[in-house]
Amino acid sequence: MHEVLAFLRQLAVNNDRTWFKARKPQFDALRGPWEQDMERLIALVADFDPQARGLAVKESVYRIYRDTRFSHDKSPYKTYFSGVIGRGGRHTVQSCYYVHFGVNEMMLCGGIWWPEKPILEQLRRLIDAEPEEFVAIVENPALMSQYQWMSRSLKSVPKEFPADHPMARYLKMKEYLLVKYITEDYFDCDDWVERVATDLQPLKPMNDFLNYVFE
Numbered sequence: 001m002h003e004v005l006a007f008l009r010q011l012a013v014n015n016d017r018t019w020f021k022a023r024k025p026q027f028d029a030l031r032g033p034w035e036q037d038m039e040r041l042i043a044l045v046a047d048f049d050p051q052a053r054g055l056a057v058k059e060s061v062y063r064i065y066r067d068t069r070f071s072h073d074k075s076p077y078k079t080y081f082s083g084v085i086g087r088g089g090r091h092t093v094q095s096c097y098y099v100h101f102g103v104n105e106m107m108l109c110g111g112i113w114w115p116e117k118p119i120l121e122q123l124r125r126l127i128d129a130e131p132e133e134f135v136a137i138v139e140n141p142a143l144m145s146q147y148q149w150m151s152r153s154l155k156s157v158p159k160e161f162p163a164d165h166p167m168a169r170y171l172k173m174k175e176y177l178l179v180k181y182i183t184e185d186y187f188d189c190d191d192w193v194e195r196v197a198t199d200l201q202p203l204k205p206m207n208d209f210l211n212y213v214f215e
Contacts, residue, residue, distance in 0.1 A: 001101060001184075001187040001192060002184065002187060003030060004030050004034060004081060004101065005101065005102075005103070005184060007023075007026065007027065007030055008079050008080065008081070008102060008103050009079075009103055010023075011077055011079055011103075012079040012103045015075040015076065015077055015079070016075075016076070017076055020076070020077055027064070031064075031081075034061075034081055035057050035058075035061060037192075037193050038057050038060060038061055038083050038099075039057040040193050041083075041085065041099070041193050041196055041197055042055050042057060042060060042085055044193065044194065044197035045085050045097060045197055045200060045201075047197075048201050048204060049097075049201075049204050049207070051086050051087040051094075051096070051207070051211075052085050052086060052087075052097075055085065055086070055087075055089055056089070057083075059088075059089030059090065059091075060083040060084055060085055060089045060090060061081070061082070061083040061090070062078070062081075062082050062083065062090055063078075064077050064078050064081075065077060065078070066078050078102075079102050079103040079104065080100055080101060080102020080103065080104075080105075081100075081101050081102065082098065082099060082100040082101070082102070083098070083099055084096055084097070084098050085097040085098070085099070085200075086207070093112075093115065093116070093119065093214075094112065094207075094210075094211050094214050095110070095111050095112040095176070095206070095207040095210035095211050096110070096111075096112075096207060097109070097110050097200045097203060097207070098110070098113075099196060099200075105181065106181070106182045106183065106184070106186070107179050107180060107181050107182060108179070108180045108182065108196060108199055108200060109150070109177055109178065109179045109180070110147070110177070110178050110200065110203030110204075110206060110207055111151075111175070111176045111177040111178050111203070111206060111207070111210065112175060112176050112177065112210055113175050113177050114174075114175055115175060119213060120174065120175075122213040123176065123210060123213055124158060124161070124171050126209075126210075126212055126213055127167055127170050127171060128161065128165075128167060128171065130209075131166065131167050133209065134167075134170065134209060135167075137205045137206050137209055138170075138178075138206055140202075140205075142202055143178070143202045143203070143205075143206070146180050146199065146202065147178040147179060147180045147202070147203070148178065148179060148180075149173075149177070149178060149179075150177050150178070150179040151173045151174065151175045151176060151177050152173070152174040152175060153169075153172040153173050153174060154172040154173075154174065155172075156172070157171050157172055158171060158172070176206070176210055178203060178206065180199060
């Protein structure tokens with residue numbers, strides 16, 4: 001991963017098509033092993049979570065090319081490698097695992113990001129119906145020692161719930177996403193893929209809980 005990050009840092013400074021085209025062979029030489037590592041990561045996650053079984057690496061990883069149609073930033077390339085591990089891969093609407101290795105930040109994530117309104121309403125009702133189970137999962141010290149919430153929130157509790165609801169903190173959330181920030185030295189080990197799989201595993205109970213709404 002050190003070589004990948006070094007290339008992405010160069011790309012961040014030279015984010016244009018001419019520069020990238022001249023270095024496309026170098027990119028391909030890095031992208032291939034990255035996809036092999038992701039394929040192995042998917043297999044390791046599938047060992048503890050059935051929702052990753054049968055997921056093809058091409059369904060998991062994102063392309064380097066940015067969609068600039070609706071963005072003020074017209075730089076053509078992403079400065080990160082990333083992938084989704086879960087049922088449906090990068091097109092999933094379910095709670096899943098996400099890995100992101102880039103210039104500006106590196107992180108491991110779990111949960112559900114920007115759910116559509118009907119799904120978000122179901123998630124809130126689920127948390128309201130099963131508060132003890134949800135709290136036991138997301139406030140588990142083993143999970144909280146590694147992960148933190150990265151979720152936008154409403155200023156007040158949704159109107160269908162009491163303002164003084166004991167689960168107000170969670171009912172105000174617009175998404176349920178936990179993140180573990182890592183640094184480049186995270187990869188200074190014999191097998192970083194195994195390390196990532198181990199660090200993703202504590203997220204499984206939360207993903208299982210949130211995915212009740214899809215069953």
